[in-house]
Amino acid sequence: MSCPHLYALEAGFESAFTVDASRVTFGPGALGEVGDRARALGVRRVALITDRRLRALPWFAEVDAALRAAGLDVALFDEVAIEPTDASLELAVRFARDAGVDGYVSLGGGSVIDTCKVANLLATHPGALLDHVNAPIGRGLGVPGPLAPHVACPTTSGTGSEVTGIAIFDLLALHAKTGIVSPRLRPTEAVVDPRCTATLPAAVVAASGLDVLCHALESYTARPFTRRPSPSPSPAIARPMSQGANPWSDLGCREALRLLGVYLVRAVTDAADAEARDQLMWAATLAGIAFGNAGVHAPHAMAYAVAGRVRDYRAAGYPAETALVPHGFAVAVNAPAVFRRFAATSPARHLEAAALLGADVAGAGAADAGERIAAAVAGLMRAVATPNGLVGVGYTAADIPALVAGAAPQRRLLDNAPLAVTPPVLDALFHDALTCW
Numbered sequence: 450m451s452c453p454h455l456y457a458l459e460a461g462f463e464s465a466f467t468v469d470a471s472r473v474t475f476g477p478g479a480l481g482e483v484g485d486r487a488r489a490l491g492v493r494r495v496a497l498i499t500d501r502r503l504r505a506l507p508w509f510a511e512v513d514a515a516l517r518a519a520g521l522d523v524a525l526f527d528e529v530a531i532e533p534t535d536a537s538l539e540l541a542v543r544f545a546r547d548a549g550v551d552g553y554v555s556l557g558g559g560s561v562i563d564t565c566k567v568a569n570l571l572a573t574h575p576g577a578l579l580d581h582v583n584a585p586i587g588r589g590l591g592v593p594g595p596l597a598p599h600v601a602c603p604t605t606s607g608t609g610s611e612v613t614g615i616a617i618f619d620l621l622a623l624h625a626k627t628g629i630v631s632p633r634l635r636p637t638e639a640v641v642d643p644r645c646t647a648t649l650p651a652a653v654v655a656a657s658g659l660d661v662l663c664h665a666l667e668s669y670t671a672r673p674f675t676r677r678p679s680p681s682p683s684p685a686i687a688r689p690m691s692q693g694a695n696p697w698s699d700l701g702c703r704e705a706l707r708l709l710g711v712y713l714v715r716a717v718t719d720a721a722d723a724e725a726r727d728q729l730m731w732a733a734t735l736a737g738i739a740f741g742n743a744g745v746h747a748p749h750a751m752a753y754a755v756a757g758r759v760r761d762y763r764a765a766g767y768p769a770e771t772a773l774v775p776h777g778f779a780v781a782v783n784a785p786a787v788f789r790r791f792a793a794t795s796p797a798r799h800l801e802a803a804a805l806l807g808a809d810v811a812g813a814g815a816a817d818a819g820e821r822i823a824a825a826v827a828g829l830m831r832a833v834a835t836p837n838g839l840v841g842v843g844y845t846a847a848d849i850p851a852l853v854a855g856a857a858p859q860r861r862l863l864d865n866a867p868l869a870v871t872p873p874v875l876d877a878l879f880h881d882a883l884t885c886w
């Protein structure tokens with residue numbers, strides 16, 4: 450096997466990659482800096498975006514106090530929906546347009562931060578949500594110019610939304626998740642305070658931790674940037690965020706996988722293990738920066754369909770009123786099947802990832818890579834009580850054609866996979882994903 454860290458350049462393909470990142474402030478107590486940071490960005494009247502559950506927690510009071518202590522006028526919006534929809538985003542957009550703010554602070558998980566990105570976009574550049582969603586679902590107009598300053602404060606160790614230019618939501622009419630992707634959506638600053646994760650239920654830590662695992666593992670095994678045709682249809686400076694695995698993203702992926710191998714199970718099973726929860730937050734930050742510069746692939750593309758077509762699955766630790774498959778579970782149930790099948794594209798990388806996650810790969814060769822990485826991921830899933838595959842979140846083999854139909858249009862993600870992911874390949878992957886162990 451060749452060294453997994455080398456990228457071979459070839460005529461007709463990309464030879465360069467771009468690194469883009471928000472300013473990151475990380476550490477216990479960092480929330481206290483939010484007011485001064487927003488003020489230093491020129492913000493005077495700030496929209497504080499959060500959800501009802503968070504509003505009752507001490508982190509909200511801390512951020513609110515920090516903003517007021519810095520002399521900022523605060524306009525509060527606390528009606529963010531978990532797993533936002535086009536309808537719930539409209540509420541936030543209307544608030545932002547009416548509130549007359551010149552900057553944003555988001556406090557919450559990916560749903561809150563993504564909602565804040567869209568509110569900022571549509572209050573700054575009047576237009577409709579679908580103007581900015583990629584064709585054929587939307588008009589694909591992109592993001593026309595810079596947005597107002599946005600300081601994002603994540604409270605779950607998962608999505609990485611605080612450092613990416615991606616906003617994901619459910620389009621109710623299509624029963625599908627879609628999103629807006631642009632470097633201009635990336636928050637100006639991320640303030641990451643790992644104390645926020647102390648109050649998270651175990652299932653939320655498990656789901657968000659598996660999301661981190663998949664961000665890191667998918668980015669690490671994505672199509673290398675050197676396999677993206679060049680010149681591409683767009684100018685080089687418009688290089689897509691899903692530019693493929695590259696030496697910068699590899700750094701964050703490897704360290705995130707190592708930290709997950711050490712700390713994921715501890716962080717889920719013992720809420721008092723502050724070291725584990727802090728380190729999981731750091732892994733989430735690293736993996737977020739990595740996938741924001743490399744892009745994820747098939748497990749996330751498949752997850753859009755798994756989450757979008759949910760019937761009655763409900764997870765402990767999440768609101769019971771609505772059926773939903775938490776994003777991290779929707780992704781993870783596909784992961785062992787995908788990595789088992791894709792490992793042949795870069796066996797050394799997949800074996801290295803299994804070792805970083807804590808598996809013993811002594812004596813394993815290229816032919817073993819698929820089974821070893823699938824077992825490493827499935828082992829961690831079992832240890833943190835993840836649903837066992839698609840069956841575990843309420844699907845049967847009869848649902849697979851609909852799942853394929855939901856995943857196949859996710860070309861931004863599927864084209865970032867290390868091999869061609871056609872509908873027949875998706876069909877085989879969903880069959881393999883019915884159970885993980």
Ligand SMILES: [Fe+2]
Pocket residue numbers: 608660664749776780
């Ligand atoms: Fe994710």
